Amino acid sequence: MTTQPIWSGTSFWQQQALAEDGAVSPSLSEDTRADICIVGGGFTGLWTALRLKEQAPDLDIILIEGKQCGAGGSGANAGYALPLWASFPMLQALYGPDEALRLCRASSAALEEIDALSNQHDADIGLARNGVIWGATCSRQAGHWDETVAALERYQIAHYEPLTGADIQQRTGSPAYVAGVLEASGATLHPGRLVRLLRRAVLAAGVRIHENTRMVDLDRARPVSIRTPGGVITADRVVLAIYAWSAGVHELSREIAVICSDAMVSVPQSDAIAAQGWQDGPALFDSRTFTEGTRTTPDGRVLFNKAGGRMALGGNINGALARPGQTSQELRAMLASHMPGLADAPISHAWSGAVDRTRSGLPMFGRLPGSPHILYGFGYSGRGILTTVVGSRILAALTLETDDAWASSGFVQEPQRAYPPEPLRFVGGWAVRRAIARKDALDHEDRNTGPVTTALYNLKPGRWNRAQKSS
Ligand SMILES: Cc1cc2nc3c(=O)[nH]c(=O)nc-3n(C[C@H](O)[C@H](O)[C@H](O)COP(=O)(O)OP(=O)(O)OC[C@H]3O[C@@H](n4cnc5c(N)ncnc54)[C@H](O)[C@@H]3O)c2cc1C
Incomplete structure (x- = not known):
């Protein structure tokens, strides 16, 4: 019997993680003061809160989240933990080889930090270090990785292992790929559980979290006033960690185009996955510009995701997320083309999430023009699980005005008005x-x-x- 697919504004990950740990912090109900206010309870906000507490334990930090922590991209993503090496040619062209290598290495180290945090808190975040294959499903897209591989070879870095289509089929059972490369250090994880872990760690570090507390106005004078429905927060410094919602901040609104990605998971399918020849195999994504990816989950489901869904007009994310970009039947047909053995897998959940696409595809961090006490960090463009860990170092350095390599990172960038205005x-x-x-x-x-x-x-x-x- 086929289970009816459930399209919902809340991802499978977030639903599962909240069912396991449904604690919700109280919403703000009175005016308050803090040294630092972080807006946004995703990976960026939570990691930044942890960093700041590590470096300056006496700081009074408040973090507000409009819904629940993980309600944005952090709880909705596909869970591929990919370091920045694929962007090495771009990073090198923009920031030079030393900074490019530093950022790539820091993104690899981020996975170890995530693993260490989960061990420290004895948390299962479904981390599977089975590698990730970056492949191509047609000969015209084969070799998309060549420029990256060649650029890294100049530094004697063999990060990617070349694979033939037959190799990929042997490892995953998928006959759809003509060639690819294996990123052996690539991993998958349960993003919803990672959010819950971070939230617990941040609370344990002494940060005040208020969920269901939306910033409705930001007065840019110093100290800053952040108005929420339940009270006003007065803070010396503010960190805006609001990802696609940065499109609603007028100084940042021209830096991103918000375009949703669609995802779905099947019901548990361990036998079918094993029959497909993919058990414990690597995750896969292709070389389409609107990438298609497949992975398995810790509880034996298959996940399929597709970029290039609905666009948000004028940053209206709620409007873009109100309906799926791809129907679950369309997503299922795409899954079948990658994994024919799973074509009949009953789908249990489907969802969309908003992604903030910068023109470069790289994130940006900095101070709002004219308001240096208000920091921003966004623009991960669909690759944020590890980059947010790196970004939190940059945001902590900018917030604490530390004179170090993070504060002067290539990712520190003023708004460029990169996109034309709406419409x-x-x-x-x-x-x-x-x-x-x-x-x-x-x-x-x-x-x-x-x-x-x-x-x-x-x-x-x-x-x-x-x-x-x-x-
Ligand atoms: C469908 C999808 C698939 C993806 N797949 C991957 C992947 O496989 N691998 C990968 O590395 N990355 C992936 N990403 C990207 C990754 O999820 C993001 O880069 C990352 O989660 C960004 O974290 P963040 O904390 O900056 O943003 P978010 O997690 O979006 O957090 C921002 C938070 O701010 C809150 N907020 C917004 N406005 C306000 C306000 N006014 N007041 C209070 N709170 C507010 C939101 O509710 C939200 O919780 C994917 C993203 C999506 C959407």
Whole structure:
């Protein structure tokens, strides 16, 4: 019998994690004061709170979250813990080789930090160190990794192991891939449980958390007043850790386009996964611009995710998330093309999450122009599990005004007005999004795109900055 798929605004991970640990911090109900107010209870806000307490234990820190911790991308993501090495050519072009290597190494170290935190708190976050395959499902997309592999070879770094299509089939049972590379240090985890772990650690460190406490206004004078429905917080410094919701901060609104990603999981399927030949195998994602990925979960489900869902007009995330970008039938058909043996897997949960796409595809951290006591960190563009750990070091350094390599990291960047204003961003983004989808489809038919599609495709995030830099 097929289980009816349930599309919901809350991810499978978040539902499962909240069922295991449903503690909710009280919402703010009176005016209060703090040294530092962190807005946003995702990975960025929680890691930053921990860092600040480690470095300055006497600071009085308050963290507010509009819903529950993990209600944003941190509880909705696909759970691939991927270091920054795939972005090495871009990082090198923008910030130079030393900073690029430092950031990549820090992102690898982030996985060890996550593991250490879970051991310290005796928490099971479903960490599976089975590696991740970055592959291609058509010959035109094979070799997307070549530039990265070659750039790393110049530093004697062999981070990726080349695989043939037959190797990938042997490891995962998927006949869909023509070639790829294995990132052996790549891992998967349960993002909902990681959020719960971080939330517990932050509370234990003495940070005051208020959930269901939305910042409705930010007065930029110093000290800052953060208005919430239940009271006003007065703080010397503020850290905005609100990911896609940064589009609602006027100084930051032109830095990102908000585009949702869709995901679904099956009911537990251990036997079918084993029959597919994928038990304990690596996770997989392809080389489409709107990436498709598959992984297994700790309780024996298969997860499938697809980028390039609905766009948020003017940063209206609730509107974009009100309906799925891809129906669960469409997602299931895509899963079947990657994993034919799981084509009949009954789907139990499907959801969408908002992703903040910067033009470079890289995150940015800094101080609001004219308000240096208000910090921001966002723009992870769909790769945040490990990068938020790195970002929290940068945010802590900027908050504490530490004169170190984190405070002067390449990721520290002033707003650039990278995208046009609305409605141009939405209309332009829609056209580029269609061009990307068309090119992904034509690549799989071994056909070329026409000049208009090619021109629009070349405007996609991730290409622009590199072209600017080299021009
Ligand atoms: C569907 C999906 C799949 C992804 N897959 C992966 C993946 O496989 N691997 C990976 O590394 N990354 C992935 N990502 C990206 C990753 O999830 C994010 O980069 C990361 O979670 C960002 O963390 P954050 O804390 O900055 O943002 P969030 O987790 O979004 O936290 C921001 C929080 O701010 C709160 N907030 C917003 N406005 C206000 C306000 N006014 N007042 C109070 N609170 C507010 C929100 O409710 C939210 O909880 C994915 C993202 C999505 C959406």
